[in-house]
Amino acid sequence: MSVEIKTTSVEPIRNTYSAIARRFGDKPATRYQEASFDLAATTNFHYRPLWDPKRTLNDPTRTALRMEDWYSVTDPRQFFYGAYVGNRAKMQEAAESSFAFCDKRNLLTRLPEETQKQLLRLLVPFRHVALGANMNNSKIAGDSTATTVSQMHMFAATDHLGMGQYLTRIALLLDGSTGTALDESKTYWMDDELWQPLRKLVEGTLVIDDWFEITLVQNVLLDGLMYPLVYDRMDAWFGEQGAETVSMLTEFHRDWYKESLRWTNAMIKTVVAESDSNREQVQSWIDQWEPMVYEALKPIAQATTGLDVLDELRAELSVRLKKVGLQSTGVQA
């Protein structure tokens, strides 16, 4: 038996905001729509920025790409703030119980000294890459004009901060919360030959001006090669070294990457499909950066999974780009 409570209904005079009605018609809108479309100021800015007098505030020319309407880039996950934190709260809950379990059972400190060192040398320094990603995405959130685009990058910025913090906590588990393992791990990042191409690459991304170039290099090319390498293939390799438990602690990163493919793919697809000139511009950035990303990850792959794996992943990235009409060198591998 089902019980239906009768409620009084009152005739509304309109179903949604005018800006939403202009896009989607005067019908009840989703929370995502009312939160994400046409919130940002677009015109009649009062003063030129002292930090960039050539352009206005909220200036769409902060990237070389041109879109008739940047709001045509949308989020397939439909994340507005509330949906975003709701989703991440669940993910962090799972991560929390894994960290607690590893801590309680001493699963990391029980590993052989040599294996622990490998984690500090080969996994934990990726927290510095996460910090670079955090900075890059915060810049994009401040530079891109449409809320649909900007908010995805703000979410990515805080995600990367969170993921860097999980990597930090792996070291804190190892050193008994003293910070010594973190200090050691950071010396690899700063001084070890193995990391220098990647550190140089990350520092290089921090001086890119064009925000779409940054999102392409950071969120598509670098993450696109690095996440499968580190959290999938190196993860298996760590398992072979007897460190399979660490896998519990990077589950967040794997889930996150799978999900991030949805919005990055959708964004690239829409932007490249807009015009030939967009496609050519994106292609030239790929030509410039993709080989650098590959070179930056090479020493790490060589020290762990072997170069074959990186080549394989490079081919996969190339297939992913091909789907939206772009090319990269991956297929020759």
Add this chain to the structure above:
Amino acid sequence: MASKNKKLNLKDKYQYLTRDMAWEPTYEKHEDIYPDESFEGIKIINWDQWEDPFRLTMDTYWKYQAEKEKKLYAIFDAFAQNNGQQNITDARYVNALKLFLSGISPVEYAAYQGYARVGRQFSGAGARVACQMQAIDELRHAQTQQHAMSHYNKHFNGLHDASYQHDRVWFLSVPKSFFDDARSAGPFEFLTAISFSFEYVLTNLLFVPFMSGAAYNGDMATVTFGFSAQSDEARHMTLGLEVIKFILEQHEDNVPIIQKWIDKWFWRGFRLLSLVGMMMDYMLPNKVMSWAEAWEMYYEQSGGALFKDLERYGIRPPKYQDVANAAKNHSSHQTWATFYQYSQATNFHTWMPQEEEMAWLSEKYPETFDKYYRDRFEHWDKEQKEGNRFYNNTLPQLCQVCQIPTIMTEKDDPTVFSHRQIKHEGERYHFCSDGCCDIFKNEPEKYIQAWMPVHQIYQGNCGGADVATVVEKYYHIVPGVDNMEYIGSPDHQRWLDIKGLKPLSASRDKTAAA
């Protein structure tokens, strides 16, 4: 790998979880990565001395914020399902929400953009993280406000095109230019303006009037948002205080720069708040407290204590504070009178206060209301009852800095406008006050760029040659529906229908509206 070192305390642990992830670059120059940190003249000797204003890691942020969101949206849903908009005191109240959604929510969004930017610009990683968390909080505020107002938009007029109107409508250039000013400034000025002056010194004068106003007037959606945002605001205030202390302690040369910014942003903030003052005294059917009382409590007392505390850094209270303190007895009346006569061009309604409201105003403003404002209001009320509701068809002069019409008066004589003017590079500029005039003189090259709505109308840049066309076509204000007098408006008619009262005829009978 068990280490013999001591376990990290909370503070150090948080630093390992945030700023230790950053490093000093060697492949790129520091100044190329952080190019905006020095042009304002602020000297930072050591970012390590930055004290974290709060210690939230991302996992706890997600967790706490998700809990708050869950509760908030459950109430929004219940509010819509039960048609909670019918429980407000009176439909006149909704005009405060129209002002809020078109004037405040877009600046929440601008704050989001501003903090995302400074969350990248600073070379101190601790400060970046704090700014980024504020950025995403402000995104939250902008978005939850859309959702809180969504149901009101369906049942009342004037809320339907807020962000669009924020860019265009004459009086909305007051909040818009305020935030454009802050965002076009450098990162340290942005933080002094927004985190310190706005979020710390003046926040209660914005937040309390709207949120308590909602509580006193039966608006569950808005008050729930207010409660939910309270803990965000507590973080924002801590950041504001930490920022100012940090910059002042870093170098003595920073003190005069900060003092200049405090003077500027106090005055700009105070001017912006005149909109809130009139909302509090005139738009809330159930009053919370008078604007003068709010100003006394939240500025004169709390602000007084704060600036006393900052004395040890060589900071004095904001310039023209005395003018602002004296204005508390005038500004809401002057502002409401202005909106009353220009509401043919606003997205909200105005009206003359009812008899008992005038009595309340006399009581709250014993020195000024009866002497300067009551007569005018009674005169307009009489005119209105005789079918001559007053609209001023001549557009006002705007202040070049705050962009409010130059309606404010001299500190010692409320019958004389405190109009000021100067010539700069052969052009004449006008101001509402010495406060605004000083701000202009410090950065004329900035303020001569202002997009002044009245000037733009006269220059033909607002889609029409007459105000009626501008209002309808360029502002998207629906004539006779969103604008003009409240009595007899579609909102008013609808409210009477809802309450089962007979719709009023054109002549207004106030007892029926009560």
